[in-house]
Amino acid sequence: MSGDDYVILVVNRTKVEAEKLKELIEFMDSPNVRTTEPGNWRRTLGDHRLEALFVGPNLSTDEVSGLLADIGEFDPNVPIVMMNDGEAA
Secondary structure: OOHHHEEEEEEOOOHHHHHHHHHHHHHOOOOOEEEEOHHHHHHHHOOOEEEEEEEOOOOOHHHHHHHHHHHHHHOOOOOEEEOOOOOOO
């Protein structure tokens, strides 16, 4: 399977923030990075293999829980990076 078969997904509700993160990941030599919203990740992934998932900071608790459950069922070995908005909790 070639590198083109693998996709890194950035899941976020804010397109501008997702695009900024996508550009940063691509800068680190990951050519196949896509952005999507929580409910559309499977459509965005298509027939590709999921290499990693970046979860944006502006998703609701329910969206994050649902997304993580779906990813766990899809492939429990996918690396997941949870992004923080930088504010202290």
